[in-house]
Amino acid sequence: MNSSNTLSTHDITRIQDKLLVETTNYAYEHSPYYKRKFDDIGLLPSHIKGLGSLDLLPLTSREDIQENNWTFLSVPQQDIAEIVSTTGTTGDPVFIALTSNDLKRLASNERKSFSYAGVGKGDVFHLSVTCDNLFIAGIAYYSGLVELGASVVRIGPQNIVRHLDLIKKIKPVGIVAVPSFMVHMARFMIDSGIIADELGFKKIVLIGDSIRDADLKNNALGNLIESIFGNICYSTYGITEAQLSFCECHMHLGLHSHPEFVLVEILSDNDFVLPDGEIGELVLTPLQIKGMPLLRYKTGDITFKMSEPCQCGRNSVRIGPILGRKHQKLKVKGVTLYPKTIENALLGIKDIVNYQIEAFIGDDRTDHIVLRVGSCRNDNDFIILLKDLLKAKARVTPQIEINHPEEIEKRLFEGGSRKAIIFKDRRLKSYEE
Numbered sequence: 108m109n110s111s112n113t114l115s116t117h118d119i120t121r122i123q124d125k126l127l128v129e130t131t132n133y134a135y136e137h138s139p140y141y142k143r144k145f146d147d148i149g150l151l152p153s154h155i156k157g158l159g160s161l162d163l164l165p166l167t168s169r170e171d172i173q174e175n176n177w178t179f180l181s182v183p184q185q186d187i188a189e190i191v192s193t194t195g196t197t198g199d200p201v202f203i204a205l206t207s208n209d210l211k212r213l214a215s216n217e218r219k220s221f222s223y224a225g226v227g228k229g230d231v232f233h234l235s236v237t238c239d240n241l242f243i244a245g246i247a248y249y250s251g252l253v254e255l256g257a258s259v260v261r262i263g264p265q266n267i268v269r270h271l272d273l274i275k276k277i278k279p280v281g282i283v284a285v286p287s288f289m290v291h292m293a294r295f296m297i298d299s300g301i302i303a304d305e306l307g308f309k310k311i312v313l314i315g316d317s318i319r320d321a322d323l324k325n326n327a328l329g330n331l332i333e334s335i336f337g338n339i340c341y342s343t344y345g346i347t348e349a350q351l352s353f354c355e356c357h358m359h360l361g362l363h364s365h366p367e368f369v370l371v372e373i374l375s376d377n378d379f380v381l382p383d384g385e386i387g388e389l390v391l392t393p394l395q396i397k398g399m400p401l402l403r404y405k406t407g408d409i410t411f412k413m414s415e416p417c418q419c420g421r422n423s424v425r426i427g428p429i430l431g432r433k434h435q436k437l438k439v440k441g442v443t444l445y446p447k448t449i450e451n452a453l454l455g456i457k458d459i460v461n462y463q464i465e466a467f468i469g470d471d472r473t474d475h476i477v478l479r480v481g482s483c484r485n486d487n488d489f490i491i492l493l494k495d496l497l498k499a500k501a502r503v504t505p506q507i508e509i510n511h512p513e514e515i516e517k518r519l520f521e522g523g524s525r526k527a528i529i530f531k532d533r534r535l536k537s538y539e540e
């Protein structure tokens with residue numbers, strides 16, 4: 108099994124130069140969207156000679172796919188093996204078609220990710236994420252584990268009693284879950300007197316919300332989970348549109364990319380390429396995709412990249428944790444932050460039942476935040492505690508209102524929203540999340 112684990116930086120560059128040229132040619136020849144785009148801007152595939160000419164390629168946004176979804180399809184319809192979609196939290200979902208080769212690529216990407224986390228043949232994994240409803244991550248994890256020779260208990264979303272019952276009977280080495288599920292499990296265990304040793308997890312592979320801060324140490328969510336289960340979490344980041352994921356190795360120093368599957372860029376607000384360590388939008392060019400290739404896809408996710416070798420010895424580019432969504436960026440009294448930072452700061456406070464963060468533009472034409480907290484506590488000490496914590500963790504002192512949790516619940520689902528509106532952005536004419 109050839110592995111990118113030990114590829115030198117020189118080898119990675121050589122492989123990526125070649126794959127970028129191939130991807131560009133393929134997109135131009137097979138994708139009606141890119142053929143038109145290249146022709147519109149007068150770009151020829153032959154202009155792309157390798158990584159050095161990456162920035163000549165046009166950027167692709169989620170809106171581009173939303174508006175032109177099926178013109179990205181680059182194979183005859185009969186070659187589609189599976190259609191997946193994004194969850195549609197920001198506007199209409201986009202559909203992504205995968206060929207059978209793309210499914211193999213997906214499995215291969217995930218096999219590598221699990222191997223970086225030290226998972227190997229014979230390891231039993233409890234898969235608690237959904238494998239249906241057009242959701243790509245579930246099948247990616249499933250097929251990656253199978254390809255690695257591990258054994259999968261494909262339970263998906265079930266009630267917590269069923270999960271714990273199975274875990275006690277089968278004794279898996281690890282679990283794949285979203286962080287909020289592990290918090291739910293931890294709280295249930297505390298209430299029921301179950302200790303982590305009874306479950307025996309050696310690894311927890313987390314998908315979705317980040318459990319690390321920009322300094323790569325645990326955020327409140329990570330602390331909450333690891334205080335119960337031990338320091339056994341591996342954070343991952345996956346993106347449906349690019350059909351790939353990034354993962355932590357045992358050093359937990361950011362999320363490794365797999366060089367043969369993706370090129371990583373970080374762009375400024377004005378779409379300039381940023382150097383290592385600078386925070387901006389994650390832009391990905393997935394490699395070796397046949398069904399719906401994408402060039403320089405703007406993920407909308409905010410992070411930074413690290414190109415120096417990891418302490419594990421691998422040379423693949425790593426990204427930091429996802430710090431927020433680009434369109435949710437706030438600038439409060441000169442401090443840049445994302446609602447996620449505030450959410451993370453609030454996680455560790457047990458008297459908070461629910462909350463809503465509202466942003467608006469004040470009379471001074473700058474961003475302001477109102478934090479509405481649902482709690483049965485409404486004393487001065489509580490408000491001081493909240494203010495101190497937000498100052499320390501998020502470097503802001505928002506206006507704080509304490510309400511009854513039922514009041515906040517009404518706000519969260521205002522207008523019949525099916526998804527809780529945790530961040531209400533009144534800076535925009537209309538908001539979607």
Ligand SMILES: [Zn+2]
Nearest residue numbers: 356358417419
């Ligand atoms: Zn590493």
